[in-house]
Amino acid sequence: xxxxxxxxxxxxxxxxxxxxxxxxxxxxIQYSSILSEHKAVxxxxxxxxxxxxxxxxxxxxxxxxFLSYVTTWDMRRQKDGDCRxxxxxxxxxxxxxxxxxxxxxxxxxMLIPNASRVEDIYDWxxxxxxxxxxxxxxxxxxxxxxxxxxxxAPRLLGQHLNTTVSSxxxxxxxxxxxSGTGYTGEKGCEIIGPLDEVIGHWEALxxxxxxxxxxxxxxxxxxxxxxxxxxQDFSGNQTTLETGYSWVxxxxxxxxxxxxxxxxxxxxxxKLRGILIEDRGIIRPGNSVFYKGEKVSYLTSGSxxxxxxxGIGMAYLDLGxxxxxxxxxxxxxxxxxxxxxxxx
Amino acid sequence: MSEIPDNLSYTKEHEWISLQDDxxxxxxxxxHAQDALxxxxxxxxxxxxxxxxxxxxxxxxxxxxxxxxxxxPISGKIVSINEKLEESPELINESPYDFGWMVVIxxxxxxxxxxxxxxxxxxxx
Numbered sequence: 001x002x003x004x005x006x007x008x009x010x011x012x013x014x015x016x017x018x019x020x021x022x023x024x025x026x027x028x029i030q031y032s033s034i035l036s037e038h039k040a041v042x043x044x045x046x047x048x049x050x051x052x053x054x055x056x057x058x059x060x061x062x063x064x065x066f067l068s069y070v071t072t073w074d075m076r077r078q079k080d081g082d083c084r085x086x087x088x089x090x091x092x093x094x095x096x097x098x099x100x101x102x103x104x105x106x107x108x109x110m111l112i113p114n115a116s117r118v119e120d121i122y123d124w125x126x127x128x129x130x131x132x133x134x135x136x137x138x139x140x141x142x143x144x145x146x147x148x149x150x151x152x153a154p155r156l157l158g159q160h161l162n163t164t165v166s167s168x169x170x171x172x173x174x175x176x177x178x179s180g181t182g183y184t185g186e187k188g189c190e191i192i193g194p195l196d197e198v199i200g201h202w203e204a205l206x207x208x209x210x211x212x213x214x215x216x217x218x219x220x221x222x223x224x225x226x227x228x229x230x231x232q233d234f235s236g237n238q239t240t241l242e243t244g245y246s247w248v249x250x251x252x253x254x255x256x257x258x259x260x261x262x263x264x265x266x267x268x269x270x271k272l273r274g275i276l277i278e279d280r281g282i283i284r285p286g287n288s289v290f291y292k293g294e295k296v297s298y299l300t301s302g303s304x305x306x307x308x309x310x311g312i313g314m315a316y317l318d319l320g321x322x323x324x325x326x327x328x329x330x331x332x333x334x335x336x337x338x339x340x341x342x343x344x
Numbered sequence: 345m346s347e348i349p350d351n352l353s354y355t356k357e358h359e360w361i362s363l364q365d366d367x368x369x370x371x372x373x374x375x376h377a378q379d380a381l382x383x384x385x386x387x388x389x390x391x392x393x394x395x396x397x398x399x400x401x402x403x404x405x406x407x408x409x410x411x412x413x414x415x416x417p418i419s420g421k422i423v424s425i426n427e428k429l430e431e432s433p434e435l436i437n438e439s440p441y442d443f444g445w446m447v448v449i450x451x452x453x454x455x456x457x458x459x460x461x462x463x464x465x466x467x468x469x
Contacts (some may be wrong), residue, residue, distance in 0.1 A: 018382075034408040035383045216409055280430070282386045282406045304385050304408055330388075330404070330411075 006051040006144065007198050015212055022215060023116035025052040030214040037217035038306040041184050045150035046213035047205050050190070051198060054118035054140040056111045056125065063107050066132035070125060071101060072240055074253035078103040083168045083179050086248045088113075088121060089257030093239040093264065097121050097230055098248075100181055102170055110177070110192075112145070114230040128256065144198035146191045148210060149221075153188035156208050160201070165189050183218060185225035185342065223312060224305050226274060226341030232285060233272060233300045233314055239264055242316060243272045244341070270316040272300070274343055277311030277336035281329055288328045289315045299327065305343055311336070312343050346376040346468060349441055353455070354464035355417045360441060361458060364448070369455070371417055372445040373405065373436060376468045381407045384436040387429040389446060390422045396449075403446055405436060414446065418455055424448035 003026045012019065017028035028049070030037060040046045058067060068075045073086040082103045088096045097117040102110040113121040122138045129136060148157060158164060163178060165171050170179040176193035191201060206212065219229070228234060228243055239257075240249055241264055249261065277283055283302035288295050302313030311334065313327065319338050326333040348354070353361040358377035362370040378384065388404040396402045396416035403414040425447050429435060436444035459467065 029409070030382060033383045035385070220408060280386065281388075282408075282411065284411070306408070 004052070006049055007195060008049045008051070008202055011199070011202060012049065012212070017212070017214060020215070023052060023114070025115060027052060028212070028214040030216045031212045034214070034216040034220060035306050037211065037213045038220050040211040041150045041186055041213060041217065041221055042307060043151065045148065045152035045156055045188075045210050046217070047202065047210035048147040048149065048213050048218060049144075049198075049202065050147050050218075051144040051195070052115035053145045054111070054113040054115065054121070054138065055143040055145070055192065056113060056118070056122055057137045057139055058109045058111065058125070058134055059107055059137075060132075060134040061107055062132040063109050063134050066129060066134045067101060067109055068253050068255065069132070070128050070256055071099075072249045072255060072257075073101065074250040075101065075103070075109075076253075077250070080105050081169050081171070083170055083181055085168075087240045087245065088124065089240065089255070089261075090124075091257060091260070093241075093257040093260030094237055095234040095240060095243070096124055096236075098228055098234075100179070102177065102179060104170070104172065104177070112192075116231055142195055143192055144195050144201075146198065146201055146205070147182050147184075147188065148191065148205060149182045149184040149186045149188035149213075151187055152209070153186070156205060156210055157189055159208055160204055161191075183227055184221040185227070186221075220303050220306050223301050223303055223314075224307055224343050226314070226343065228272075229301060238272075238316070239269075241265060242269055268318075270297070270318050272314050273317045273319065273321075274339045274341040275299070275313045275315060275325060275327065275336050276308075276339045276343065277313070277327060277334050279334040279336070281311060281332070281334045283311040283313045283327045283329060283334065285313075287313070289317065290326045290328060290333065291317075291319060291323065296325075302327070307344055314341070346374065346379065347441070348374065348376075348461045348465050350461045352441070353458035353460065355415070355458060356467060357415045357417070358468075359414065359417045361417050361455070363455065368423060368448050368450050369418060369420075370445050370448050372440055373414060374464070375440050378437050378440045378444070381405060381410070381412055382437075383407055384433045387433045387436065387446070389425040389429065392422055392425060394422050396420065396422070405433075416449070417458070418449060418451050419453055420449040420451040422447050423450045
C-alpha cells in the first residue's frame with residue numbers, strides 16, 4: 001500500500017516538517033523542534049493535522065442501544081452534543097481501541113478511532129450490529145481533523161469560527177463539527193469537517209498565530225498527561241481495568257467484554273503505572289523495568305518530559321505508588337519510582 | 345544549508361575532527377548531524393582514559409525521539425570530555441563546532457580515511 005497523505009502534506013513540507021510514516025500515513029513528526037512545539041502548546045496555542053484519525057458514523061433508530069453494547073459506556077446517558085471517551089473491547093475484555101464517541105443526535109453518532117485501527121473497528125462494529133437497526137459508514141477518507149490546543153486555543157477558535165465549545169461538548173456548524181476534545185490536556189478543540197475545506201482552516205489558524213505541531217510533541221504532550229497510546233500502551237492483550245481507566249466503564253449496562261472484566265475485577269491484576277526517573281537519562285518504550293534487582297516489566301511508553309525535564313514512562317506493574325524501581329537503558333540502571341499519573 | 349568549516353576534517357558518520365597543536369584531536373558532531381537529530385536532550389560520554397578502536401560506539405546523543413550512537417573517528421584514548429554537555433546538552437545544537445565539542449582523543453596512529461569539507465559537503469548534499 002502506498003503511503004497516504006493529507007491535503008496539508010505540501011504545507012507541512014514547505015514549513016520544514018520532517019515527515020515519517022505513521023500507520024500508513026506520511027505525517028509530520030516535527031516542524032521546528034519537539035521541545036519548542038511542546039512548549040507552544042503548554043503556554044500558547046498549537047495546531048495539529050490529525051486527519052489520519054478515523055471518522056465512523058453510526059446512524060439509525062437503535063444507534064444508542066448498539067453503541068452501548070459495543071463500548072464500555074452506556075450511551076443512554078448521553079445528551080445531544082455530548083462527547084464521551086470510552087473503550088471498545090473484544091469478548092475477552094481486551095481493548096481493540098479507545099475512541100471518543102460523539103452524540104450529534106440520538107440517531108446520529110460519530111466515532112474517532114485511531115488511524116491504525118479504523119478498518120478493524122469498522123469490521124468489528126459491522127460484525128456486532130446484526131441484532132440492531134443501524135447503518136455504519138466509514139467516512140475517514142472524506143473528513144479532516146485539526147486539533148487546536150493550548151491556553152490561547154479558545155480565543156483563536158472564537159476569532160476563526162465565531163464559536164465557543166465546552167469540554168467534551170460539540171457544536172455543529174453546517175458540515176463541520178467542533179468538539180472540546182484533544183490529546184494534550186490543554187484547553188482547546190478538535191475541528192472535523194469535509195476534507196476539501198482543511199487548507200482554509202489551517203491557513204487561517206496559522207495566520208492567527210497557531211503554531212504547527214508534529215506527532216513528536218503530540219506524544220510527549222499526551223504522555224505527560226498519562227493518556228494511552230493505541231498500539232503501544234494497549235495492543236490487543238490489555239483490559240480497561242489494567243490500563244487504570246476503569247472510569248470509562250459504566251457497570252450498569254451490558255456490553256461486549258463485560259463478563260471478562262467482572263471476573264478480573266475480583267482478582268489481582270497488574271496495572272499501568274507511571275514511572276518518574278530521578279537519574280539523568282532518557283527512557284524508551286521497550287526498556288526493562290526492575291524492582292529489587294528483578295526484571296518485572298517493560299515500558300510501554302517512555303520519553304523525556306519536556307516540562308519536567310525528567311524521564312517519564314508507563315509500565316504494567318504489580319507495584320504500588322511510591323515504590324522504587326529502575327529502568328535499564330543500554331546496560332545502565334536509571335533509578336526512579338512509581339508515581340500517580342498524570343505526571344503533570 | 346549546513347555549516348561545514350573548511351579547517352576541520354569529517355567522517356561519513358557525521359563527526360568532525362580538529363587536529364590540535366599537541367597532536368590530540370577534538371571531536372564533535374556536525375551541524376548537519378545536530379539538525380537531523382534535532383533537540384539533543386541527553387549526552388552519554390565515555391570515561392576519561394578509556395580506549396576505543398576506530399568505528400567503536402563511544403558516546404550517545406539522544407533527542408526526544410531517538411538515541412544515536414557516536415562512533416570513534418580514530419583509534420586512541422579519551423583524554424578529555426566536555427562536561428558542560430551533562431548540564432547543557434543543547435550546546436550540541438547551538439554550537440556544534442565550538443561549545444558543543446564532545447571528546448578529545450589522543451590518537452594511537454595516523455589520521456586516515458577522513459574527509460575534507462568539500463567531500464563531506466558532497467556526501468550530505
